[in-house]
Each structure stands twice: as C-alpha cells, then as structure tokens.
Amino acid sequence: MLYSVYVHLGDAQHAHGVTIPDFPGCFSAADDWAELPAQVQEAVEVYCEDEDLIIPPPTSLEELATRSEHLGGLWLLVDIHLERVDPKAVRLNIS
Template sequence: MIERGSDTQAFGVIVPDLPGCFSAGDTFNEAIDNAQEAMALWIEDALDNCNAVPAPSDLDTLRATGQWSGSEWIWGFVDIDPALLDEKFERVNITLPRRVIARLDRVAKEAGESRSSMIAKLALSA
C-alpha cells in the first residue's frame, strides 16, 4: 500500500502481509523499488530466524478490510525473487588458501559443527 506523496512529502509504503515491513521514496518508482528491497530483507530475516513467511493475501480480501480505502492510498505490486524462499541445499565448490581452511575447520570443530554449516553461519551473520 502506497501513501501518496507530494512535493514536500515522500511516498510511504506499508506491506500488509509482512508485519512491520515498510518503506518510502521521494517518487512513486523509488517507493516501489525501496519496498521491494524492504520486503526481500524482511523475508531474509524471517527465514534466518526460523520464522514463517506468510503467503500473499488475496487482493479482494485486502480491499474488503477497508483499511486502505481512502484516496490517499495507491495499490502497488512488486515481484520478489522466489530464490529468496528456496531452502533446498546446493553443492558448491569454493577455493580458499589452506591456512584459511585449517582455521575454518578448527573453528567448526570447536563449535561442534561441520565446515559447511560453519560457512553458512558465518555468511548469515555478516
């Protein structure tokens, strides 16, 4: 949902299906782009914290709430890359100096984890 902007006020964006997900932009297009980024970050954070990502609501259901019925609201839509939701494992080949691999293996062993899970944990914490 996009709240109309003006020459002195930004376009505000609220994502009804993602609680607490909002954004803004100085122009309509910037607001849409920023909303797409906010949604991707919201989804990434939810998955990283083992939280469910709600399915998109039906447009008629959202309209029926009447919450965004005023003329100050514009309906907007963005595409989200489905890869953001893909939890399927994939084998990758990486090249690292031996000293880095040795350190990685030591840290993983101390944490009681595998090399792969340690790399994933480090990447997700960055």
C-alpha cells in the same frame, strides 16, 4: 511472486509511504513511483533477514481492499523475488 502493497500518497514535501500487509510491520518509502518496487524488495529482504519465518502466500487484493485501514491510498502489485528473501529457496534450471 506478486504481492499487494498499499501506497500512502506523498506530495512535494513527503515521500510515498508503503506498507506490505502480508509482512506485518514491514514498510518503506520512496520519493518517486519508479523507486517503489526496489524499495519494497529491500524492505522485505531486511524484514526477513533475522527471522526464521515462513514466507506467507500473497493475500488477494479483493480481501485486502475491504479492510478499513486501507482507505484513501492506492494499491500496487510488486513482484517480490522470494529467492532473495528465503535463503533456503534455491532456483534450479535444468535443461
């Protein structure tokens, strides 16, 4: 499922920081843009590990982009594999 993540741009000395608004307090970082999706997936998995919570549906990017705490960075859509996050969810393909 595609979730919007907010990227705080890094530089030569600092990693790109990422916050995931739909998972409050969940954050990650990566030195390279290509690493960000995997880091976000891992952060969400750890965030949900010991929690008995309901996985929230993605908030629209239009709504998130209007919030004052999300100024000066960039947005990235990340496909978070919820079957890895929610142990109760089971994917079943029948043919």
